[in-house]
Amino acid sequence: MIRRPEQNNVKVNVRRLDHATDLPLPAYQTAEAAGFDLVAAVPAGNPVTLSPGDSALIPTGLIFELPKGTEAQVRPRSGLAAKFGLTVLNSPGTIDSDYRGEVSVILINLGKKPFTINRGERIAQMIIAPIIRAVLMEAAVLSGTKRGAGGFGSTGSATSASSAQKKKQKPVTKTRNNKKSKSQLKKSARGR
Numbered sequence: 001m002i003r004r005p006e007q008n009n010v011k012v013n014v015r016r017l018d019h020a021t022d023l024p025l026p027a028y029q030t031a032e033a034a035g036f037d038l039v040a041a042v043p044a045g046n047p048v049t050l051s052p053g054d055s056a057l058i059p060t061g062l063i064f065e066l067p068k069g070t071e072a073q074v075r076p077r078s079g080l081a082a083k084f085g086l087t088v089l090n091s092p093g094t095i096d097s098d099y100r101g102e103v104s105v106i107l108i109n110l111g112k113k114p115f116t117i118n119r120g121e122r123i124a125q126m127i128i129a130p131i132i133r134a135v136l137m138e139a140a141v142l143s144g145t146k147r148g149a150g151g152f153g154s155t156g157s158a159t160s161a162s163s164a165q166k167k168k169q170k171p172v173t174k175t176r177n178n179k180k181s182k183s184q185l186k187k188s189a190r191g192r
């Protein structure tokens with residue numbers, strides 16, 4: 001269901017820990033931004049440098065009290081990913097609504113150069129989203145579908161299982177004595 005933006009607003013209590021009181025509270029940067037940025041609450045005099053391939057748990061100094069029925073997702077910032085190869089290792093990180101600990105961001109440097117994370121640096125973004133909780137019911141028989149167990153590229157690509165199957169089923173043009181004619185041999189030599 002598409003709702004007007006103002007209908008989507010939910011109040012979220014957020015507590016700034018002692019090591020983040022001087023850092024700005026997160027805020028949406030545009031009227032319709034889906035997420036707000038999280039900043040690094042690393043000590044000012046002790047930035048974290050990630051060498052290529054390294055990862056680290058970066059504190060945000062924030063604790064959220066998410067409303068029941070919601071979650072928060074920690075996602076990468078595309079600018080950092082595109083420019084430096086810096087991304088969120090477990091993206092999207094899941095923040096449960098009953099979590100009352102500090103939110104941390106697991107950053108990994110997939111780039112080619114070391115990247116230094118300074119205090120206050122915008123390192124990731126957080127999206128608040130509704131969740132659906134399933135009531136799992138064990139069942140021995142499940143309803144049938146057209147797809148069945150097909151997956152992992154079973155539809156739509158030239159190399160898919162179904163088109164490979166079709167190729168297999170293509171009738172073979174036989175020549176006398178089941179041998180290829182000279183012209184056919186020439187054609188297959190050209191890769192047709």
Ligand SMILES: O=c1ccn([C@H]2C[C@H](O)[C@@H](COP(=O)(O)OP(=O)(O)OP(=O)(O)O)O2)c(=O)[nH]1
Pocket residue numbers: 074090092093094095096097099102103104105106
């Ligand atoms: O990027 C993340 C992911 C998780 N968390 C916090 C909030 C979340 O509610 C809690 C647990 O996360 P998750 O369920 O992903 O971790 P787990 O490895 O399954 O641990 P647990 O057994 O504590 O659930 O850790 C973060 O601060 N940052």
